[in-house]
Amino acid sequence: MSTGVAAAADQTCADRTDSTGRPPGSLLRLATCGSVDDGKSTLVGRLLYDTKSVLADQATAIEEVSRRRGQDGPDLALLTDGLRAEREQGITIDVAYRYFATPARRFILADTPGHVQYTRNMVTGASTADLAVILVDARNGVVAQTMRHGAIAALLRVPHVVLAVNKMDTVDYRESAFTAIADEFTRRAGELGIADVTAIPMSALTGDNVVEPSTRMDWYDGDTLLAHLENVPVGTEPVRKPMRLPVQYVIRHPSEHRQVVERWPAGQLVSGVLQVGDRVVVQPSGQSSTVAGLSVLGQETHSVRAPQSVAVRLADEIDISRGDLLSAGPTPQLLRHITASVCHLHDRPLRARQRVLLKHTTRTVQAMVERIDYRTDVTDARRLPCEDGLSVNEIGGVLIRTAEPLAVDDYRQNRRTGSFLLIDPQDGATLAAGMIDAGPRTGRAPAGH
Template identity: 85%
Template sequence: MSTGAAEAEVQTYATSGLPGGLLRLATCGSVDDGKSTLVGRLLYDTKSVLADQAAAIEEVSRRRGQEGPDLALLTDGLRAEREQGITIDVAYRYFATPRRRFILADTPGHVQYTRNMVTGASTADLAVILVDARQGVVAQTMRHGAIAALLRVPHVVLAVNKMDTVGYQESTFTAIADEFTRRARELGITEVTAIPMSALTGDNVVEPSTRMDWYGGRTLLSHLESVPLGTESASRPLRLPVQYVVRHPAPDRQVVERWLAGQVASGLLRVGDPVVVRPSGATSTVAGLSVLGKETDSVWASQSVAVRLADDIDISRGDMLTAGPAPQMLREITARVCHLHDRPLRARQRVLLKHTTKTIPAIVERIDYGMDVTDGSRLPAQDALSVNDIGGVRIRTAEPLAVDDYRENRRTGSFLLIDPQDGATLAAGMVAC
């Protein structure tokens, strides 16, 4: 297939289904910047709140002596969060508009919950970083910006919130937007969309503000509905980790066919395409594809699929079908990790490494450096990483892994470190080839 034809297929994939497809986004920012209120406003104004939910929120707000419903309660679902008035855990919400579906992660703002922000943003297509218009850009703002840059979140929105508290002044918004954009560029974030808003009053969240007529850009929802998605992962080399091997009789009932089930991490796959199995290096050709029990001619990134190969090859869970530029086969992995557990991660510690559908023994050979996530700078090497720490490590695995640099492929360039004793997740890692 020609390059132009392949690009046309990618475009068809990106615009298939609902007009805008599925957007995964994460909200982050400092404490009391209004993240939960913003999420609540999005849900409330897009009519994504059930009647009984709205009634419960109004009742709690009345008991607190508030005049109107506290929209933050739509996401602060834990009892501890409601009592303290802060966000602790990552709250996921699902909603849709006529143009697009959304999975939204409302992440905590406290420094001690950095690990939760990493969890929420690790799969995000877009990060909404909130700033209180009265406070401007603070250290925690840039901390979240640095994490978004580290996780390679493709799109970043700077939501300058609480504009009602500064008289909707254009000069205040411009100063904050300019400072963040400049500092974000130093972190490697090349695209920032700044939007002035008030989540409390609804200005520029779903509906355009009549009090900021100096702003000519989109509202937050309009931007979320229109940001381009899909073409990046679909245009990358094929990576399909095998999750299950399914056996069932062929239509003529004479033989049992072996189908390889998994989710396409990146790229396109068509019947007749040549593939290479990693780590064995065996080659074959795609003889059949099935999605939801129906055979098809092609599949795309993020689709779950069953694949039948033309040759009978020894393939099992954890293997990977690849095409195009080959992934690196490594037993010595250089990576950046965010430590998630209360127990420290130490040099020479034995762990399990989970990469896509493969889990193998490994050892943390050394910790090369820590990272100051307010500016991305490196700190001296240390013997251990504590909870919420981010640092560079060298890991040796029991067998070669087919990995890509995280900057090139977020799915095949990421992994988890697991405690082999109790199965606890210790750290999330990003390969740095």
């Protein structure tokens, strides 16, 4: 469940909206990705530096180091490439999370690595993102790694994509160079199923169109990167989806009207809206009841909305425990045979007939990888044969059989209840991250089979 401060902030934001319908101070989760040396670390540093999100002593230290190196201005990449190995190689090799805010919005930025062998890190960073910023070097245009990142963003159903055409200063800020790159990426992104692409010409080194509008590209009349990040609509999609509440904990609560101790299921509402009087179904048991009361931070309320945390009082005594799922509206599918795409995260290969633990929301069950159907070429989303299992960083399609039925949604419909982790039962290592295909194409077996 959320901390008290976070939950209180969510409650406040849910009650107030600005003229655009967006809660003031709303949160945007974004991931940055790009090929090696496309200037991603400099771009993140520029965002932090120009939004005054850097401590004064840190900014001074960066400026002094840059002067000693003979650079004219601060090397903003130093703000993000904190690992020694990164500094020595000039590349980013791990996901780093940065937090900053403007008067319009709060941001959590996942700075993901560019090397192909760190595909798993991008999957980690983009899995919860509302928006992906894909960098392109204006001199090189769209390359294989660009489309690899585009394919992963499409696979993970990231709602919004920004194509940041960086280093425009190296091509004399020419409109034709930008247009050719933007047109090619937009066309190829459409083939991957990405509908929302915003292309922005910029130079992270000089600051053009990052936070401040460029005076050298008067042919561009769109938003700067920061202005786009502040105004892109987010936060409403989970609320519009069917109500899903994974039970994280069951609170023993003394009853005011009866001499008994009531059991209130509690957890974070991952999608939808829940109100007093709603009829809910407990999965996987299928029992149903009516919501008699809701409590947020110990205060009674009539309704809650994702992603608030809440304790629920039901009208009926029902056996509920951690791992159950409260649902309303269209019911989730109860499956023991799950067709999914997975990104393999571990150095040990994932093989057919391998026994694993599957963690779905707050529920963990024993499972087996029945078969591996294919691996995906992430540059163009083609499906290729897979005979020896999935190696680290590879993405592929699998069929998993679970020991107990799971209440799931298709990942395309609900990213929270449509995703899972595979865990090694021997040492607890995370093996793979999965996205469930619960649509009509799965050919799934009935829940009891």
